[in-house]
Amino acid sequence: MEKPQNIYDNPVFFEDYQTMRESKINANELIEIPQIKKMLPNIKGKTILDLGCGAGGMSRFFAENGAKKVVGIDISSNMLKIAKERTLQKNISYLNLPMEDISSLNSKFEFVFSSLAFHYVENFDKLISDISKLLKPNGVLLFSQEHPVGTAMIFNSPNMENHIEINGKRYYLLSDYNNNSQRKLHWSVDDVVKYHRNFSTIINSLINNGLEILQIEESTASEEAIKLVPKYKYQNDRPYFLFVKAIKKSN
Ligand SMILES: C[S@@+](CC[C@H](N)C(=O)[O-])C[C@H]1O[C@@H](n2cnc3c(N)ncnc32)[C@H](O)[C@@H]1O
Numbered sequence: 001m002e003k004p005q006n007i008y009d010n011p012v013f014f015e016d017y018q019t020m021r022e023s024k025i026n027a028n029e030l031i032e033i034p035q036i037k038k039m040l041p042n043i044k045g046k047t048i049l050d051l052g053c054g055a056g057g058m059s060r061f062f063a064e065n066g067a068k069k070v071v072g073i074d075i076s077s078n079m080l081k082i083a084k085e086r087t088l089q090k091n092i093s094y095l096n097l098p099m100e101d102i103s104s105l106n107s108k109f110e111f112v113f114s115s116l117a118f119h120y121v122e123n124f125d126k127l128i129s130d131i132s133k134l135l136k137p138n139g140v141l142l143f144s145q146e147h148p149v150g151t152a153m154i155f156n157s158p159n160m161e162n163h164i165e166i167n168g169k170r171y172y173l174l175s176d177y178n179n180n181s182q183r184k185l186h187w188s189v190d191d192v193v194k195y196h197r198n199f200s201t202i203i204n205s206l207i208n209n210g211l212e213i214l215q216i217e218e219s220t221a222s223e224e225a226i227k228l229v230p231k232y233k234y235q236n237d238r239p240y241f242l243f244v245k246a247i248k249k250s251n
Helices: 011-022 027-038 057-064 077-086 099-104 124-134 199-208 223-228 230-236
Strands: 047-051 069-074 092-096 109-115 135-146 163-166 169-172 181-187 189-196 211-218 241-248
Touching: 011 077, 011 189, 027 057, 027 109, 027 135, 027 223, 027 230, 027 241, 047 057, 047 099, 057 069, 057 092, 057 109, 069 077, 077 092, 099 124, 109 124, 124 135, 124 199, 199 211, 199 241, 223 230
Parallel strands: 047 069, 047 109, 069 092, 109 135
Antiparallel strands: 135 241, 163 169, 181 189, 211 241
């Protein structure tokens, strides 16, 4: 196993990412967060683990909406610095810990949440096994990640487009789909590491680790979002995000 990359502590990447997130006109705010909020279980009085919590936006949302206790973990000290500066609630704690090491946590949780962070983890099956052990019986896992149709393709060069146009219609390219492995791409800086897994690998990891799938969604964009960012209409052709909600079986 490779040591996990901590790209959010790269100063150039971090500044570009924060500028994008603070603009509020981005796929997180307009596409991902609205969908994930629709899928939330009851969080009132619950003990929650937020994996790859970043600046802690969802951790604070959980605390504001009645969670008993929230633990946010992230590999990036830059992201956690912002999270701590923005957090006033005493029932949220942040830990600078890679997701790869969550088996070291002593508490159990009723809800494990993760927004757009699992595609950075190499060993997905171990991650899901660790999460399953941290969940109380009937506890819920809800996560979003980049959609496998988006992570699949291995690009020939950093400038290569992910689509072609024929007679004015866009067609997305799909290749390397069943090649579950590391992808290195240019996103603000070179060599950002992500991991592609096909759909069956993701789903079978849940099934094999005692989780029962409750709901799966693939991103779409609302009319309002498309008005603000016209290219979001292509969600219809190739969704950016996959959302999975599962419950830990009680036996
Ligand atoms: C796209 S950001 C999402 C942040 C937050 N969940 C949100 O939606 O605003 C991905 C986050 O995952 C964190 N991350 C990436 N790899 C990680 C790992 N191996 N362990 C823990 N956190 C990780 C990054 O540092 C970053 O804060």
